Amino acid sequence: MNANLSRLLRAVFVVAALLVPLFFASGYQLFQLTLVVAYALSVLGKNLVTGFGGQVSLGQGAFYAVGAYTAAILMEHFDVPYWATIPVAAVTTGMVGLALGLPALRLGGLYLALVTFSMAVSVPQLLKYKLFEDWTGGVQGIVLLKPDAPFGLDLNPDQWLYLFSFVVGAALFLAANNLVRSRIGLAMRAIRDQPLAAEAMGVELARYKTLTFGVGALFAGVGGALGAIAVGFVSPDSFTIALSLTLFVGMVIGGASSISGAIYGAVFIVFMPNLAEEISKAVPGAIFGAILILFMFFAPGGIASLLEAQLRRLRAAR
Numbered sequence: 001m002n003a004n005l006s007r008l009l010r011a012v013f014v015v016a017a018l019l020v021p022l023f024f025a026s027g028y029q030l031f032q033l034t035l036v037v038a039y040a041l042s043v044l045g046k047n048l049v050t051g052f053g054g055q056v057s058l059g060q061g062a063f064y065a066v067g068a069y070t071a072a073i074l075m076e077h078f079d080v081p082y083w084a085t086i087p088v089a090a091v092t093t094g095m096v097g098l099a100l101g102l103p104a105l106r107l108g109g110l111y112l113a114l115v116t117f118s119m120a121v122s123v124p125q126l127l128k129y130k131l132f133e134d135w136t137g138g139v140q141g142i143v144l145l146k147p148d149a150p151f152g153l154d155l156n157p158d159q160w161l162y163l164f165s166f167v168v169g170a171a172l173f174l175a176a177n178n179l180v181r182s183r184i185g186l187a188m189r190a191i192r193d194q195p196l197a198a199e200a201m202g203v204e205l206a207r208y209k210t211l212t213f214g215v216g217a218l219f220a221g222v223g224g225a226l227g228a229i230a231v232g233f234v235s236p237d238s239f240t241i242a243l244s245l246t247l248f249v250g251m252v253i254g255g256a257s258s259i260s261g262a263i264y265g266a267v268f269i270v271f272m273p274n275l276a277e278e279i280s281k282a283v284p285g286a287i288f289g290a291i292l293i294l295f296m297f298f299a300p301g302g303i304a305s306l307l308e309a310q311l312r313r314l315r316a317a318r
Contacts, residue, residue: 014170017166018163018166021033021162022155022159022162022163027156027158030158030159030161030162031158031161031230032270032271033162034158034161034162034165034226034230035227035230035231035270036263036266036267036270037162037165037166037168037169037223037226037266038165038223038224038226038227038230039223039227039247039250039265039266039269039270040169040173040223040262040263040265040266041169041172041173041219041220041222041223041226041262042060042063042064042219042220042223042224042247042250042266043060043247043250043251043254043261043262043265043266044172044173044176044219044259044262045060045063045215045216045217045218045219045220045223046060046216046220046247046248046250046251046262047251047254047255047256047257047258047259047261047262048176048179048180048188048212048215048216048219049212049213049216050251050256051251051255051256051257051258051261052180052185052188052189052192052212052257053188053191053192053208053209053212053213053216054188054191054192054193054195055112055209055212055213056109056110056112056113056116057112057113057116057213057216058113058116058117058120058244058245058248059100059115059116059117059118059119059120059244060120060216060220060244060247060248061120061123061239061240061241061242061243061244061245061246061247062116062119062120062122062123062239062244063093063096063097063216063217063220063221063224064220064221064223064224064227064239064243064247065123065124065127065224065236065238065239065243066089066092066093066096066123066217066221066224067089067090067092067093067220067221067222067223067224067225067228068089068224068225068227068228068234068238068239069127069136069142069224069228069234070085070088070089070092070093070221070224070225071085071086071088071089071224071225071228071229072142072144072228072234073135073136073142074088075144075229076142076144077135081147082147082229083164085225085229086168086222086225086226089221089222089224089225090218090221090222090225091218092221093217093218093220093221093222093224094214094215094217094218094221095214096217096221097213097214097215097216097217097218098210098211098213098214098217100115100116100119100213100217101209101210101211101212101213101214102210103115117241117244120241120243120244121241123239124236124237124239124240125236127236127239128236136236137234137235138236139235139236139237140235141233141234141235141236141238142233142234142235143232143233144228144229144232144233144234145232146158146161146229146230146232147160147161147229148160161229161230165226165230168222168226169226172219172222173259173262173263176219176259177259179215180259184208184211187203187208188208188212190203191203191205191208191209220247246269247269249265249268249269249292250262250265250266250268250269251265252265252296252302253265253268253269253292253295253299253302253303254266254268254302254303254304255301255302255303255304255305256302258302258304258305260304261302261303261304261305264302264303264304265302265303268295268303272288272291273288275291276288276291
């Protein structure tokens with residue numbers, strides 16, 4: 001009964017999260033929520049790599065940029081429909097992640113973090129490079145048109161993009177949840193907790209480390225593609241190292257070893273800077289830092305772990 005009630009409540013929450021903003025939010029609010037979906041997918045990929053796989057990566061923003069530019073180039077230069085760019089961006093960033101996963105076989109800890117950090121620093125510079133300027137638009141970037149709703153649906157572009165992003169995001173979150181509950185997920189956690197013991201039990205470290213990077217990059221690429229379509233513009237300066245650090249903050253705030261934590265982290269990094277600016281327009285950065293410290297003090301395991309602890313207390317009180 002409790003399990004059925006839990007499933008029912010989750011279904012109600014999903015339906016409410018889809019329908020309430022779709023018909024009661026303004027265009028700008030829908031745009032923000034679409035970005036929440038895009039960032040949530042990127043944070044989710046980071047959770048899989050770091051929280052479940054135990055590999056420290058600071059290059060998630062680079063994968064986000066690869067996905068965004070893949071979608072933008074296909075739409076601008078090849079007239080590919082926006083929806084068809086999503087799987088291409090997923091495959092492209094997944095392949096890049098698999099390639100980057102090869103150094104992860106020999107590196108770990110701070111050394112791996114440094115390699116991924118260097119990737120996050122170099123990708124914006126490569127996007128400006130003259131050799132690729134005809135494709136990427138150089139420093140000017142690429143301007144995209146927001147798609148209209150298909151099939152004659154009575155939805156404006158912001159409503160349709162939120163609906164489209166929500167469906168894509170829900171499908172990938174479900175896939176990630178199934179992944180971490182599968183044998184692959186068990187292998188990932190075993191490598192994170194006790195790599196030597198996992199290898200002794202027959203877990204192929206090389207295979208699963210590389211696979212984890214590929215999957216994590218794939219999620220970030222889809223998020224980047226959705227973000228590019230929603231914003232309608234891509235440029236190298238939109239994907240600096242600050243983006244990778246922002247996604248890292250989202251992972252920590254939401255909860256690194258949690259699927260739902262990616263959503264909480266994305267909500268934090270999209271809405272909290274605006275809240276900090278409303279509190280103080282003079283020093284919004286200081287306010288944001290103070291809020292971040294408070295979150296880490298009261299929820300060191302992330303928002304997801306804090307909510308789970310409260311739910312356990314409520315169940316125990318019954």
